[in-house]
Amino acid sequence: MVLTVVKFGDPVLRRKGARIESITPEVRQLIADMFETMHAAKGVGLAAQQVGHALQLTVLDIRGIRDRQSQLWFDRQPADTESFMPLVLINPLVRPLGELVSGPEGCLSFPHIYSEIVRTAEVEVTAQNERSETYSFRAGGLLARAIQHEVDHLNGILFIDRMDTTSREDLKFEIDELQAGTRAALTRR
């Protein structure tokens, strides 16, 4: 089922996700619905907060993105990124690695708002998958950026928090409008 993507202004986006201790049928259904929602919205990542659940759960899928490269390593060996997709990260721990790089980002909770964001070029990730198996890998490029963006969501951090002052000022009107619109819709509900 395609779920409604929560927009900026909804307080759930600021909530830190609770750890998932067991993969219940509800969690499994939520994962399936999150994939459906992300693919329908043509996003590369979606966090549980973005569909109204403050949990340590995010899904990613960078297949089909041709203009921005991703890298992946298992046990220091390069691996095929595409065949590793789609990706479920439950209770992820992320260690930033490498140099800081600037790159364009958008967010399904901020329609039509894009900005350059500085993040590390690589990350080391340990997480559980939908079968509760713990796995670790290292990612670079777009995948590393998407993982950092999504894991921020799980901690209530949004990409506007990481914009430089100039970008944040330039987008102030659009961001304020979005927030006001979301809040107005919430009070009407």
Ligand code: ZN
């Ligand atoms: Zn986002």
